[in-house]
Amino acid sequence: MSVQDSLNALWEKYRLIQQEGLLLNIERGQPGDENFKLSSPLFTCVDETDVKTEEGFDIRNYPGGVKGILEMRRLAAEILDVKPEETIVGNNSSLKMLSEVLSFALLKGLNGSPAPWCKLDSPKLIVTVPGYDRHFTLASALGFKLLTVPMTGTGPDVELVARFAESDETVKGIILVPTYANPTGETISVEAAQRLVSLKALAKDFTIFADEAYVVHHLGDTIPERLNLLRASEKAGYPNRVYLFSSTSKITFAGAGLGFLASSLANIEYLAQLYSTQYICPNKVEQYRHAKFLKAYPGGIAGLMREHAKILKPKFDAALRVLERELAPAGLATWTRPLGGYFISLNTTKPVAKRVVELAKEAGVSVTPAGATFPFGEDPANSNIRIAPTRPPLAELEKAMEVLCLCIKLASAEWDAQQKA
Ligand code: PLP
Numbered sequence: 001m002s003v004q005d006s007l008n009a010l011w012e013k014y015r016l017i018q019q020e021g022l023l024l025n026i027e028r029g030q031p032g033d034e035n036f037k038l039s040s041p042l043f044t045c046v047d048e049t050d051v052k053t054e055e056g057f058d059i060r061n062y063p064g065g066v067k068g069i070l071e072m073r074r075l076a077a078e079i080l081d082v083k084p085e086e087t088i089v090g091n092n093s094s095l096k097m098l099s100e101v102l103s104f105a106l107l108k109g110l111n112g113s114p115a116p117w118c119k120l121d122s123p124k125l126i127v128t129v130p131g132y133d134r135h136f137t138l139a140s141a142l143g144f145k146l147l148t149v150p151m152t153g154t155g156p157d158v159e160l161v162a163r164f165a166e167s168d169e170t171v172k173g174i175i176l177v178p179t180y181a182n183p184t185g186e187t188i189s190v191e192a193a194q195r196l197v198s199l200k201a202l203a204k205d206f207t208i209f210a211d212e213a214y215v216v217h218h219l220g221d222t223i224p225e226r227l228n229l230l231r232a233s234e235k236a237g238y239p240n241r242v243y244l245f246s247s248t249s250k251i252t253f254a255g256a257g258l259g260f261l262a263s264s265l266a267n268i269e270y271l272a273q274l275y276s277t278q279y280i281c282p283n284k285v286e287q288y289r290h291a292k293f294l295k296a297y298p299g300g301i302a303g304l305m306r307e308h309a310k311i312l313k314p315k316f317d318a319a320l321r322v323l324e325r326e327l328a329p330a331g332l333a334t335w336t337r338p339l340g341g342y343f344i345s346l347n348t349t350k351p352v353a354k355r356v357v358e359l360a361k362e363a364g365v366s367v368t369p370a371g372a373t374f375p376f377g378e379d380p381a382n383s384n385i386r387i388a389p390t391r392p393p394l395a396e397l398e399k400a401m402e403v404l405c406l407c408i409k410l411a412s413a414e415w416d417a418q419q420k421a
Pocket residue numbers: 029092093094095096132177182211213246247248249254255259
């Protein structure tokens with residue numbers, strides 16, 4: 001079949017799909033309703049007869065401090081593999097806590113900083129690509145210049161990170177997702193993590209902002225080997241280098257749970273001082289019921305995450321099956337096969353990502369905008385597409401993936417025809 005004939009055949013298929021009037025969405029990295037149902041006891045697990053924390057604080061009143069209630073700090077510590085006293089449990093968002101720490105760094109400096117970062121002409125942060133769009137928008141909104149390093153399949157290119165950090169004292173840190181990264185799903189290898197925590201940055205207060213949004217979000221029993229960043233940086237002689245962030249957003253309710261962070265004891269004390277100028281205590285009612293619910297769940301947090309995986313794994317499998325069936329034979333794209341997290345990252349072979357997303361939209365399927373995984377929406381190869389298979393029911397997901405694959409075939413055929421013309 002000529003290039004033009006196959007393009008015509010694909011258009012015909014596409015127009016038939018358009019007539020179906022679909023309204024499908026693989027754009028949002030959100031839990032599905034079945035996932036939310038697992039946490040329904042949160043609505044009822046606390047009542048007026050049960051208002052005292054383990055340490056005797058009344059959850060309805062101010063006292064208790066800014067670090068969060070002990071029972072929830074213990075759970076945050078379990079999730080992040082640190083000690084309870086190395087945590088601060090906040091309110092509903094880890095991204096907010098990351099923004100707070102970055103803002104403190106700019107305005108006051110972090111614990112051990114020679115000066116507030118805003119005193120520099122152009123403080124720089126390293127971000128990974130493809131990566132999480134909200135990291136890019138947050139850091140650039142705060143005035144950081146972004147330096148990008150590619151993901152390699154085993155985490156960020158740490159040699160490039162080292163080159164940046166070891167040659168420029170205005171490079172103040174890196175934001176990365178160590179476990180099951182958004183969108184590539186990869187986990188930083190032990191070797192790469194070791195290199196990262198021990199690099200000899202010119203900035204004395206070079207900081208690793210590790211967003212562990214998916215640290216317990218395994219899809220199966222194969223869990224990649226990981227380095228404990230806090231312990232490793234301590235050993236490497238940089239005890240204050242690492243801040244870990246996470247939340248219950250994809251454990252219980254998204255945006256209606258708890259964000260938390262962990263760092264060295266000295267950093268926690270420093271942050272707690274700053275936090276206590278901003279608020280008297282976090283929402284202890286939310287913390288208390290989360291702690292009660294999570295502790296009572298059969299198997300605890302690991303048990304709950306296994307139930308999530310039972311719902312999510314078939315969705316990832318279905319999405320991967322459609323990709324394999326539709327795209328592998330002609331080699332039109334490559335994609336990740338994550339062991340955990342919330343996303344599949346796909347790269348089209350031809351520079352057609354923008355066109356694919358546009359075609360999908362016109363056929364009733366919303367996909368994350370092409371370029372969103374790069375700062376300022378600019379993917380130099382115009383090839384990366386983030387697929388979020390978690391939210392739609394299975395049948396809708398399969399249909400959406402079929403449409404997406406058809407759009408990749410169509411956009412690739414268009415590209416071929418343009419090259420021939
Ligand atoms: N970090 C990453 C890597 C994410 O993918 C997300 C949500 O998609 C968040 C943070 C948001 O977390 P939170 O709801 O705790 O602010």
